Amino acid sequence: MKKMHKLLATTSILAMAAMPMAAYAQEVPTATSYHGSGVIQNQFKAVPGTIGQITDFVNDKTGKFITVTGRGLTTTDQKEIVLSITKNTKIVNSRGKTVALKTIIDEKKVVKAFYSPAMTKSIPAQSTALTLVVQDQSFTAINGTVTEVQDNGILVKGKDIYSGNEATIVLHFAKKAQILGQDGKAIKASDIQKGMNIQAFYGPAVTMSLPPQSTTNYVIVNKQAEETVTDQAVGTSGIITEVKDNKVTLMGKGMEKGGVDYVILTVDKDTEIVNEEGKAVTAEALKADVSIDATYGEAMTMIFPAQTHADKIVVKAKENMKVVGTVIGSDSTSEDQVYVNVGTDQNVNNDVILNITKDTKIIHQFGGSQDLKPGAKIVAYHSPMMTRSLPGITNAELIMITSNDNLVAPR
Numbered sequence: 001m002k003k004m005h006k007l008l009a010t011t012s013i014l015a016m017a018a019m020p021m022a023a024y025a026q027e028v029p030t031a032t033s034y035h036g037s038g039v040i041q042n043q044f045k046a047v048p049g050t051i052g053q054i055t056d057f058v059n060d061k062t063g064k065f066i067t068v069t070g071r072g073l074t075t076t077d078q079k080e081i082v083l084s085i086t087k088n089t090k091i092v093n094s095r096g097k098t099v100a101l102k103t104i105i106d107e108k109k110v111v112k113a114f115y116s117p118a119m120t121k122s123i124p125a126q127s128t129a130l131t132l133v134v135q136d137q138s139f140t141a142i143n144g145t146v147t148e149v150q151d152n153g154i155l156v157k158g159k160d161i162y163s164g165n166e167a168t169i170v171l172h173f174a175k176k177a178q179i180l181g182q183d184g185k186a187i188k189a190s191d192i193q194k195g196m197n198i199q200a201f202y203g204p205a206v207t208m209s210l211p212p213q214s215t216t217n218y219v220i221v222n223k224q225a226e227e228t229v230t231d232q233a234v235g236t237s238g239i240i241t242e243v244k245d246n247k248v249t250l251m252g253k254g255m256e257k258g259g260v261d262y263v264i265l266t267v268d269k270d271t272e273i274v275n276e277e278g279k280a281v282t283a284e285a286l287k288a289d290v291s292i293d294a295t296y297g298e299a300m301t302m303i304f305p306a307q308t309h310a311d312k313i314v315v316k317a318k319e320n321m322k323v324v325g326t327v328i329g330s331d332s333t334s335e336d337q338v339y340v341n342v343g344t345d346q347n348v349n350n351d352v353i354l355n356i357t358k359d360t361k362i363i364h365q366f367g368g369s370q371d372l373k374p375g376a377k378i379v380a381y382h383s384p385m386m387t388r389s390l391p392g393i394t395n396a397e398l399i400m401i402t403s404n405d406n407l408v409a410p411r
């Protein structure tokens with residue numbers, strides 16, 4: 001790293017001399033005028049700041065430097081910045097008590113870093129640290145794609161920005177959550193759609209459920225939802241329910257141009273099999289409970305279920321949650337819900353209530369009635385987002401009726 005020179009403007013000296021003001025500069029009223037990188041407020045200039053974790057530390061003959069990764073305190077501040085630590089840098093907690101830099105790094109504490117407006121144009125930018133304020137509460141963040149949207153939150157799959165590990169989490173919006181679009185302007189939670197790429201900060205509390213759940217108070221929507229490309233072919237988007245020899249049974253929804261909801265596909269050397277990135281994978285990736293998009297020709301057998309040859313299969317990374325059980329009558333359900341005795345046993349603790357929405361697909365394995373009457377044996381794939389009540393309540397995505405004898409199942 002190149003040697004960084006100490007650049008302390010008059011405003012920087014003011015910021016260091018009045019640490020409490022700088023430490024909470026992001027909480028002052030909305031700016032009325034701007035000048036350079038600072039915001040003019042009551043004759044004082046609020047210095048830029050970044051809140052996040054220290055992700056890199058260098059201490060050599062050129063100086064002492066840290067990299068802070070997180071988000072800017074304003075939309076014009078840096079999400080990631082390299083800061084020179086000098087003898088004038090104040091490092092304190094929220095009560096003004098001095099804290100050792102090593103402690104912050106070792107304990108992965110979150111800091112608000114305030115720095116000189118004079119910075120390089122490199123990526124990440126470099127500047128001089130004025131004040132580091134250690135926060136009482138920590139957080140983490142995810143860069144990922146929204147894979148599901150519900151009234152009470154979103155399901156996001158991506159990578160933790162600090163560990164780099166793959167992560168899937170259900171995020172609920174805090175009451176005063178900031179949700180920003182690409183232009184830095186506020187948007188509503190209802191504007192977030194499936195397929196959008198976002199960066200979301202959450203924690204410190206995270207449930208031990210699968211997937212884990214937490215509350216987010218800051219979300220940046222980086223990209224609009226992308227339309228699924230199906231090459232304008234006939235096909236089915238759904239879940240594999242059975243694999244036998246070179247036959248794959250697929251249930252789901254026909255694609256826009258055409259296709260059936262229930263089909264048995266022949267897979268052979270002429271079938272192109274890829275993942276969502278377009279990379280070739282083997283037929284071993286085709287397993288029960290895996291989501292795929294399959295395209296095929298318009299010619300197929302006129303039996304139930306339809307049978308045809310698979311031209312192309314896209315294997316999705318989505319994890320499907322499944323329950324197997326019996327529908328029973330219950331006073332706990334409303335008109336658009338069914339109670340499932342999971343495992344068809346005497347244990348009520350693992351039972352679930354399924355919400356039947358406009359997006360729920362119901363298919364009878366043998367072509368019978370699609371009524372979910374008490375006594376119906378079912379295999380149900382549902383959203384990973386589930387209430388923590390007993391029984392848990394979740395949205396049904398696909399329900400396969402394996403029998404329906406119209407009998408009320410005994411407990």
